[in-house]
Amino acid sequence: MAVVDDLSIQMNTADDAIATLIFAHGAGANMDSDFMTEFTQLLNERHINVIRFNFPYMQQRLVDGKRRPPGKMDILKESYINRIKQYAVQLPLFIGGKSMGSRVAAMVANEDKVKGIVCIGYPFHPQKKPEKLRLEPLQQANKQVLIVQGDRDALGNQDEISDYALPTNIHVHYVADGDHDLKPRVKSGFTHLQHKISAANLIKTFIKEQS
Known part of the structure; x- marks a missing residue:
C-alpha cells in the first residue's frame, strides 16, 4: 500500500496491476468506511489499483468533527477532476464510486484520461x-x-430502472435482494460478501474489456 502526502487521498496498489480505479465515497461515509476499505481489498486482489479520496466537505468533517452536507456539485466535480489530472501512471484509468461518488464520476466521465x-x-x-x-x-x-x-x-430498484431510457453504453447488473449497499436480507440465502465479490468480479471483467 502506498499513501500519498495529501491526507485526503490514499492509493492501494495491487500486485501485477492491470488498471487503476479512482473510487469515490458516498454522501455519508468517508474513504475509510468499512465498505470502501473492504471493496478496495477485493479489487486489489483482482489486480486493480485503487485510489480513494475524500471530497472537501468530508475532509473538513474529519478535521473539526462537524457533520455537514456534501455541498455544491461544482465543488465535488472539481475535486474529482483534480484527482484525474493528478494521475500520472501508465496503467489504464477508470473512475467511479459508491452512490454519490458514482454520480459525480459520471458527471466527469468525459475527461480524456478516463x-x-x-x-x-x-x-x-x-x-x-x-x-x-x-x-x-x-x-x-x-x-x-x-x-x-x-x-x-x-435509490433505484430493478423495476424502476427497467423503465428508464438509458443509452446503450450503460450496463446495469443487479445483485439479488441487494439494498443500496448491495446487502441482501438473511432470508434471501445470499451474503453481503458474496455480492461484494460478485461486484468486484464484474468490475474486473469490465476493466479488461475496456482496457
Whole structure:
C-alpha cells in the first residue's frame, strides 16, 4: 500500500496491476468506511489499483468533527477532476464510486484520461422521491459505464430502472435482494460478501474489456 502526502487521498496498489480505479465515497461515509476499505481489498486482489479520496466537505468533517452536507456539485466535480489530472501512471484509468461518488464520476466521465466508469449503487433518485431522476450524467457520458445495483435499492430498484431510457453504453447488473449497499436480507440465502465479490468480479471483467 502506498499513501500519498495529501491526507485526503490514499492509493492501494495491487500486485501485477492491470488498471487503476479512482473510487469515490458516498454522501455519508468517508474513504475509510468499512465498505470502501473492504471493496478496495477485493479489487486489489483482482489486480486493480485503487485510489480513494475524500471530497472537501468530508475532509473538513474529519478535521473539526462537524457533520455537514456534501455541498455544491461544482465543488465535488472539481475535486474529482483534480484527482484525474493528478494521475500520472501508465496503467489504464477508470473512475467511479459508491452512490454519490458514482454520480459525480459520471458527471466527469468525459475527461480524456478516463477509459470507463464504475458505479456501485448509483443514486438514480433521492430516497422516496422517484420522480426526481438523476439520469442526465449517465445520458451524457460518452464512455462505457458499468452499474452494479441491488435489485431492491431504495435509490433505484430493478423495476424502476427497467423503465428508464438509458443509452446503450450503460450496463446495469443487479445483485439479488441487494439494498443500496448491495446487502441482501438473511432470508434471501445470499451474503453481503458474496455480492461484494460478485461486484468486484464484474468490475474486473469490465476493466479488461475496456482496457
